[in-house]
Amino acid sequence: MDIEIYYEPRTKFNKRIQPIENKIFFSRIIRNWTKDITLESIISNLDEDFEACVITLEDCSGINSHVFENIDNIVSIFESYSNINTLIINNPPKFFYDKLKQLEETIKEKNYSYPKINATQIGKVNQGFDSNIIGQTLAKKAICRKLIAQMIRPTKKPLVLMFYGNPGIGKTETAKYLSSILYTKGSLLREQMTMVGGDSSVRFFKSTSHSEDSFSKHLLNRTSNVILLDEFALAPPFFQTTFFQMFDEGIYSDQNFTVDVSNSIIICTSNLQTIQDMEKNIDNALLSRFDGFIHFTDFTDEDKMEIIDKMICEFINPKNMKKRFIDKLDRTLIRQKIEKALPQLTNVRNIRKYTEDVIADTLMDDLLND
Ligand SMILES: Nc1ncnc2c1ncn2[C@@H]1O[C@H](COP(=O)(O)OP(=O)(O)OP(=O)(O)O)[C@@H](O)[C@H]1O
């Protein structure tokens, strides 16, 4: 039996197997398997002229591990009663991989790894930054410098960055922006670290069972090499240490999977204000593994007005608002009203709420009297 293993996102694997004719999915073969199934009925499923059997991680999720423990029996059934001569496997869990290794000495293995980002991409990040992220020019410069450092680095180690500063000033938005520019076809992998703590998180990050959702599965299937660990400092230290190897070597390993995250950009965010605060809250050994600490600065009045103007355009816009409402609103007046509250408006979230309120107020009298 030829065995081919592809550690790669499901989307890539799907494209790979699409042109293969005469393939059958393992899930289809075993759909009707029960404890007391007879050999005849298994074989009757193999009647057609299949030559390749495709096994995916999803197949593995729904299946009790004893099926994979018995892969040697399954392979001998294939060999004796069907034309299946190749197993094509996507992201097998470790215990299954070990079984396969016992079965065949030579296995074709392919590990997808994301390439390094290049100078053109960094140029694009720099170019579009200010029009997407307002008031963070210093952060932009620091990020670009770190991207260049990663580009010239002789190793494939991930670039590990901490974005810190007050809420609602663009940390998460910047991670999304970077991913959208660097991996135009993919989407950012985002894990909320505030949720981390209980039993379910242990299972999620250590992947104790191959059939459950896990961080390693998310990593395996990621379509962008920007990985966001949001609110990192709020995760208990026990979890933070889980990331040592990932930060150091670009490998994330749990009980079921070993994932290659080389050349990735790992972004952790935090509301802590200073590096000293971080030293108090984050495991110091882990902290020393960060390549850079990027401070996001509070908005100046100019920044705030730029955000307000953008927001007014977004709200009072024929795309989002009926013409009869637009006709009742005076943009200059609304702008002036919001400007009066400028000192209290410290982040994009409260600017948005306040803008909404001011517009609603202006419309209210009119609407309620209609
Ligand atoms: N500097 C900015 N320029 C443009 N939009 C911004 C900026 N900062 C925040 N926003 C907008 O405000 C919202 C919240 O921003 P974001 O999620 O980036 O905040 P954050 O800094 O990550 O806050 P927190 O620490 O609470 O997670 C987003 O919808 C984003 O589009």
Ligand SMILES: [Mg+2]
């Ligand atoms: Mg955030």
